[in-house]
Amino acid sequence: MRLTVRARLTAVYGGLFVSAGLVLLGAIYVLVGRDNAPGKVGSTTFQPPATETPEPGQGRVHYEEVLEGTRADTLHTLLTQGAIALLVVSAATIALGWLIAGRMLQPVHRITDTARRIAESPLADRGLPERIALDGPNDELKQLADTFDLMLARLDQSFDGQRRFIANASHELRTPLTLNRTLLEVALEPENTSPEVRQLGTTLLAINDRHGRLIDGLLLLARSEREVTERSYVDLADIVDHVAVSDTVKVSDTVKLSDTVADTVKVVAEAEEAAVLGDPVLLERLVQNLVENGVRHNVPADGWVRVTTCTRPDGWVELQVSNSGPVVPRYEVAGLFEPFRRYHRERLAAPGAGLGLSIVQAVVGAHQGRLHADARDEGGLTVTVLLPRAP
Numbered sequence: 400m401r402l403t404v405r406a407r408l409t410a411v412y413g414g415l416f417v418s419a420g421l422v423l424l425g426a427i428y429v430l431v432g433r434d435n436a437p438g439k440v441g442s443t444t445f446q447p448p449a450t451e452t453p454e455p456g457q458g459r460v461h462y463e464e465v466l467e468g469t470r471a472d473t474l475h476t477l478l479t480q481g482a483i484a485l486l487v488v489s490a491a492t493i494a495l496g497w498l499i500a501g502r503m504l505q506p507v508h509r510i511t512d513t514a515r516r517i518a519e520s521p522l523a524d525r526g527l528p529e530r531i532a533l534d535g536p537n538d539e540l541k542q543l544a545d546t547f548d549l550m551l552a553r554l555d556q557s558f559d560g561q562r563r564f565i566a567n568a569s570h571e572l573r574t575p576l577t578l579n580r581t582l583l584e585v586a587l588e589p590e591n592t593s594p595e596v597r598q599l600g601t602t603l604l605a606i607n608d609r610h611g612r613l614i615d616g617l618l619l620l621a622r623s624e625r626e627v628t629e630r631s632y633v634d635l636a637d638i639v640d641h642v643a644v645s646d647t648v649k650v651s652d653t654v655k656l657s658d659t660v661a662d663t664v665k666v667v668a669e670a671e672e673a674a675v676l677g678d679p680v681l682l683e684r685l686v687q688n689l690v691e692n693g694v695r696h697n698v699p700a701d702g703w704v705r706v707t708t709c710t711r712p713d714g715w716v717e718l719q720v721s722n723s724g725p726v727v728p729r730y731e732v733a734g735l736f737e738p739f740r741r742y743h744r745e746r747l748a749a750p751g752a753g754l755g756l757s758i759v760q761a762v763v764g765a766h767q768g769r770l771h772a773d774a775r776d777e778g779g780l781t782v783t784v785l786l787p788r789a790p
Contacts, residue, residue, distance in 0.1 A: 427481070506533055638683050640668060642686050664693075696779075702724070721781040
């Protein structure tokens, strides 16, 4: 297992201190051993005390033996006591080095924690409002944190500018589309209009309506990608019942599919209480897009869409929409939530603007929820949305 930076810094501190201590202990040992050579005490030649009258030839030998023993005991005591002292001081130094390394690395941990929170936030691709704002001296770590904050500010400005551009461009395109529709309707109003002109006008009106739906989808997508700041109490069960009994979808009844599938689909809702805090308009569009997607991409005969809501014990509210339909490979499911992405359908020939599931994903992210989609083995999809339960 690779050591952390803190452990490696502590190992470096401790290793340097122990090495220096061993060198110092060895130098003292050499110096003491040299100065206490036989016949010397410090740098003075040893002579037996004058008061003693040793036997001829034995006095000097006796004192040299005593001095040699004292020297050996001194060196042994120096080594043992010095080693113990070095061990104790080294342990204290390593512990102090661990604390100092942790203190020095606190700014790095703060930068890492901030980056992790931003990366794991469901709104990371919509805005980056959080900053590190590191205090302290203007050292290398503070310069790193300030540079990271500057990068986040630039990215946040870029995301916000992109959203404003989409919203402004969509608003600007509404006017010419409305004008075109009015002119086409005026041109088709006279009864003596030729069949060719009427057919052309009808086709142009259909294209104009398609572009209008695309612009509406882009506007809603731009709005959905912003965090919901004003939240209201919303029961998803009421929204499901409202969508299910609307003009386009009826519970236990049949729904006419688009021109690509000339048959009917049964939509069944099993809605239990599921209270959340959010934007009612966006949440209604979320449910409506999921149901319409299940109805539109279905099978020609005996098709069905099932919508359920419930409150889970873990504090999440669950909305699940399942539908029959063509078999979708599991590796294609994630791509279905990208804008203008359809599975095995031409962009111009397919109904809708191709933004339905992208809007669903954006609305879920704006409400700090979770989204999971899985392909059914029998065909079709199962889309599960989890939103925080209202307190």
